[in-house]
Amino acid sequence: MPHRRSARLATWQLALFSTSGLGLWLSGTCWLLLHYYGQIEGEFGPEVNPAEPWMMKIHGLFLIAALLGIGGMFIAHIPKGWSQRHQRVAGVVLSGILGVLIISGYMLYYVGIEAVRAWTSVVHWFLGLSLPAIFTWHYVKARRSRKRKHK
Incomplete structure (x- = not known):
């Protein structure tokens, strides 16, 4: 806990x-x-x-x-994590990508204009495919930081 x-x-x-x-x-x-x-x-x-x-x-x-x-x-x-400057960039990037994925997913579901759907689709799947790498970056930085604190 x-x-x-x-x-x-x-x-x-x-x-x-x-x-x-x-x-x-x-x-x-x-x-x-x-x-x-x-x-x-x-x-x-x-x-x-x-x-x-x-x-x-x-x-x-x-x-x-x-x-x-x-x-x-x-x-x-x-x-609580905002004060941890070493994690801030990774956290902001991760949060931003999640936000764009949520908005683009909404647009794919509800926007009927095919030209908009075409570019939204590419943005959504590109960011979605890259998300595990971004999450891993954030997670690994946090683990390294905890290890440094405990030394």
């Missing part, structure tokens, strides 16, 4: 982020692969793979947990 004054996440919070993040990343990656390389040959030519809509439903399911976790970050983790 983390100390109340610490920005360190509780075990359940790390589990929530790990599970929802992995679920989002895998379902998004599977959707991308199915969309661009998984079309099936139908009676009248190429058709959408039947698994593609299911990947979006799974993606949305994992998004619910991720949004709950992100909301919780604004209550304790971000305010």
